[in-house]
Amino acid sequence: MRIYTNRLVLICWVAVWLFACDRKEQQHATADWQPIPVQFAEGFSIRTSNGAVWIEIHEAFPNATRSYHYLVLPEQAIYTDSISPKGFDAVITLPSKQLAFTSTTHIPHLELLDCSELLAGFPNTHLISSQPQRQRIEQGLVKELGKGDLLNIESVLDLSPDWIMVSTLGKDMASLDILSNAGISVILNGDYIEKHPLGVAEWIKVTGALTGQLAEATRQFEKISDAYAQAETLVINSGISVPPKVMSGVMYNDSWYAPGAESWVSVLLDHAGGDYLLNELEGKGSLPLSYEYVLDRAEKADFWIGAADYTSRKALLASDSRYQAFLPFQSGNIYTYTAGKGATGGLLYFELGYARPDLVLRDLIKIIHPELMPEHVLYFYEKLNEN
Numbered sequence: 001m002r003i004y005t006n007r008l009v010l011i012c013w014v015a016v017w018l019f020a021c022d023r024k025e026q027q028h029a030t031a032d033w034q035p036i037p038v039q040f041a042e043g044f045s046i047r048t049s050n051g052a053v054w055i056e057i058h059e060a061f062p063n064a065t066r067s068y069h070y071l072v073l074p075e076q077a078i079y080t081d082s083i084s085p086k087g088f089d090a091v092i093t094l095p096s097k098q099l100a101f102t103s104t105t106h107i108p109h110l111e112l113l114d115c116s117e118l119l120a121g122f123p124n125t126h127l128i129s130s131q132p133q134r135q136r137i138e139q140g141l142v143k144e145l146g147k148g149d150l151l152n153i154e155s156v157l158d159l160s161p162d163w164i165m166v167s168t169l170g171k172d173m174a175s176l177d178i179l180s181n182a183g184i185s186v187i188l189n190g191d192y193i194e195k196h197p198l199g200v201a202e203w204i205k206v207t208g209a210l211t212g213q214l215a216e217a218t219r220q221f222e223k224i225s226d227a228y229a230q231a232e233t234l235v236i237n238s239g240i241s242v243p244p245k246v247m248s249g250v251m252y253n254d255s256w257y258a259p260g261a262e263s264w265v266s267v268l269l270d271h272a273g274g275d276y277l278l279n280e281l282e283g284k285g286s287l288p289l290s291y292e293y294v295l296d297r298a299e300k301a302d303f304w305i306g307a308a309d310y311t312s313r314k315a316l317l318a319s320d321s322r323y324q325a326f327l328p329f330q331s332g333n334i335y336t337y338t339a340g341k342g343a344t345g346g347l348l349y350f351e352l353g354y355a356r357p358d359l360v361l362r363d364l365i366k367i368i369h370p371e372l373m374p375e376h377v378l379y380f381y382e383k384l385n386e387n
Helices: 007-011 104-112 131-138 153-159 172-181 197-201 204-210 214-236 264-271 291-298 313-319 321-325 327-331 349-355 357-368
Strands: 034-036 044-049 052-057 068-073 090-093 099-101 119-122 163-167 186-189 245-247 250-252 255-259 286-289 303-305 334-336
Touching: 044 204, 052 186, 052 204, 068 204, 099 104, 104 119, 104 163, 104 204, 104 214, 104 349, 119 153, 153 172, 163 172, 163 204, 172 186, 186 204, 197 214, 197 264, 197 349, 197 357, 204 214, 214 264, 214 357, 245 291, 250 313, 255 291, 264 357, 286 291, 291 321, 303 327, 303 357, 313 321, 313 327, 321 327, 349 357
Parallel strands: 068 090, 099 119, 099 163, 163 186, 245 303, 303 334
Antiparallel strands: 034 044, 044 052, 052 068, 250 255, 255 286
């Protein structure tokens, strides 16, 4: 996934792919492989054996019918019966010297692992907000891999990265076979499908394994997990008896897109002490709903959190006059994730927010229960101004 400026991508968390693969599910001997603990993520597993790492992506995209397997080998690795490149979708030999991403959500992994210098290519580089990466882009150290919705295949082949991590939320899946056939190792990332915010953040372990820094990735994740738990505990111990009612999402092409009950956004709202009014909807991503359905359930909400990238109530109303029927519009309790922006306009929420759900949770607690975090300053979110 690239985080596009197109509002549909900003408000939709899920899309439908028609992706066929005639390869059979890989079979590997597991006797010599030791599993690495994965606490919250359901979409991947990691095993190690004599310095080698086996990454299995269980759900690369919604309704995937097969897993994807990646083998990461140390330098001068010796193949054995259990450590063999046969049957893997890609084989990575360490050290990785240059790599490419297609989603801003994975940029923070490199900073947390202190290896920002490895990024050599990215499509739509103007969407990157990271200051270190912006400096590298200005220095010509990060190659532009395309503008718009699709990767520029020729640019990727010219760069020839050690591997490219492709988010399956977007159109880059169409380039998978072309890149693979050209000898480019493609790693699929489906972190956005996770149900728990910390499950999304835990995908740093995949990046850590691919860069030879699995131990450091584990340490960084534990720090994030501990910070998240501390914030969540504030809410648990607060004794809140009646949580404020929260609505989310906006209209697009006559449908209201809102997070499903199984999405990590819904979990965040719950952990922040809010009563998400659409939590009866099954689904991991954003779901298309009718305006009438949302109005019936959320007309009297206390807060509207996640009104896409609108910058004012005036702009929101101009897009659809029916928004004024909701109580949060009348009271002004509308919050968007547009507070943090990079030098070229990229939204920090769509970059750092996935890797640091602890920061997102603190913002949401500050909005819903400000008395629990009196000194916290909103990091990603801001209240919509009138104009």
